[in-house]
Amino acid sequence: MTELLALIVAKYNFWLYIILMMIGLYAMIAKNNLMKKLVGMNIFQTAIILFYVSIGYKHGATLPIIQGDHGGHGTHGAVIHAAEYINPLPHVLMLTAIVVSVATFGVAMALCVRVYRRYQTLEEDELRIRLSEK
Amino acid sequence: MLHVKNPGTRIIPGNEFEHMDREWVPSDRIIKTVCRILIPFIQIYALYVVAHGDFSPGGGFQGGVIFGSSLILMAISYNLKTLMKRVTEKFLSIFAATGVLIYVGLGVLAMIMGGRFLDYSMLAPLVPWDPGHIRALGMLGVEIGVGIAVMAVMVIIYVNIVSEGRHDEGL
Amino acid sequence: MKFLGFVIVCLTGGLLLYGTMDLPDWGDPASPASTHLSDYYIEHIMEETRVPNLVTAVLADYRGYDTMFETAVVFCAGLACFLLLRDFRPKKTGISAIFPRV
Numbered sequence: 342m343t344e345l346l347a348l349i350v351a352k353y354n355f356w357l358y359i360i361l362m363m364i365g366l367y368a369m370i371a372k373n374n375l376m377k378k379l380v381g382m383n384i385f386q387t388a389i390i391l392f393y394v395s396i397g398y399k400h401g402a403t404l405p406i407i408q409g410d411h412g413g414h415g416t417h418g419a420v421i422h423a424a425e426y427i428n429p430l431p432h433v434l435m436l437t438a439i440v441v442s443v444a445t446f447g448v449a450m451a452l453c454v455r456v457y458r459r460y461q462t463l464e465e466d467e468l469r470i471r472l473s474e475k
Numbered sequence: 476m477l478h479v480k481n482p483g484t485r486i487i488p489g490n491e492f493e494h495m496d497r498e499w500v501p502s503d504r505i506i507k508t509v510c511r512i513l514i515p516f517i518q519i520y521a522l523y524v525v526a527h528g529d530f531s532p533g534g535g536f537q538g539g540v541i542f543g544s545s546l547i548l549m550a551i552s553y554n555l556k557t558l559m560k561r562v563t564e565k566f567l568s569i570f571a572a573t574g575v576l577i578y579v580g581l582g583v584l585a586m587i588m589g590g591r592f593l594d595y596s597m598l599a600p601l602v603p604w605d606p607g608h609i610r611a612l613g614m615l616g617v618e619i620g621v622g623i624a625v626m627a628v629m630v631i632i633y634v635n636i637v638s639e640g641r642h643d644e645g646l
Numbered sequence: 647m648k649f650l651g652f653v654i655v656c657l658t659g660g661l662l663l664y665g666t667m668d669l670p671d672w673g674d675p676a677s678p679a680s681t682h683l684s685d686y687y688i689e690h691i692m693e694e695t696r697v698p699n700l701v702t703a704v705l706a707d708y709r710g711y712d713t714m715f716e717t718a719v720v721f722c723a724g725l726a727c728f729l730l731l732r733d734f735r736p737k738k739t740g741i742s743a744i745f746p747r748v
Contacts, residue, residue, distance in 0.1 A: 447636065454640075
């Protein structure tokens with residue numbers, strides 16, 4: 342019982358992110374509207390971003406900004422221990438990933454606007470009928 | 476079928492904002508006033524976020540997005556013409572390219588000064604201050620470039636999508 | 647299609663849930679992600695760059711190329727939106743303004 346509890350405490354956030362990711366994947370597969378597919382794609386990306394950020398966490402550590410002597414003139418005071426600050430690398434990667442996700446979402450919406458302008462619909466089955474007519 | 480909000484005024488084509496759909500409602504006076512007061516503070520905050528990216532949470536991406544969202548707020552609270560009168564398309568295009576060029580230019584400048592690409596410590600003879608902080612200054616310049624590019628691209632994406640590329644009326 | 651999608655999603659989710667069993671515990675300071683490179687960054691950034699914000703230092707200095715092409719990607723996204731959507735035709739008046747073009 343205590344083993345199960347320890348497992349849940351150690352892994353529950355990964356499970357939550359996987360559930361979120363599967364919600365996004367289901368929206369991408371099963372939804373009929375192109376905009377809803379895009380929203381599913383964004384949910385998927387958000388789950389991955391949360392997963393990466395939670396990988397960088399350490400217990401008992403603070404956010405990755407060095408405390409204390411900000412002037413940095415000469416030798417700084419206390420020696421810096423790596424265990425005191427959380428891992429900055431996932432944050433860097435996800436910062437760029439967020440910006441790229443916004444940019445790709447913008448391009449995808451522009452494509453949706455073009456599709457709607459030409460075929461007057463965003464539903465996938467109607468689009469398929471319109472495409473087979475031509 | 477042509478529905479004009481105020482039949483008393485004479486419409487000058489191409490000069491004033493014409494609304495063709497009957498669902499359009501002019502923005503409330505409260506919304507306009509609050510946004511007009513709020514937008515400068517949002518922009519100052521965005522500049523703070525960019526400038527203090529070295530010492531506190533922040534940076535070019537975040538500050539650029541905040542600045543772009545303040546311009547988008549102007550477009551939402553008034554209308555799109557109000558934004559496009561102040562921030563023209565030419566301005567946005569030039570800024571989006573300028574941001575990338577600032578970044579690349581700093582890297583090339585480091586190469587000209589004898590270092591490797593984006594090696595900020597080679598820029599030390601260019602600034603008269605303490606050369607120990609030259610890497611922080613180089614990062615600040617790079618972040619300013621990123622912020623300008625992201626700000627311009629956010630507004631470009633919003634304006635093009637919301638008006639279907641005609642830049643006349645939209646959300 | 648909806649049922650098939652649900653089955654695929656459940657299978658993928660189950661596989662990923664099984665995969666989390668091998669991941670390190672949440673917040674473990676000795677996990678592989680936070681032992682090799684990030685220790686170097688945290689301990690040496692202050693003397694190498696004198697920038698207290700580790701995220702900015704890694705983003706703009708150590709990973710300068712990454713961020714540069716990231717900015718280029720954002721610029722290209724704006725350019726793609728412009729090229730896909732911009733419509734320079736003048737606004738039509740008369741009957742075609744009431745009935746929008748197809």
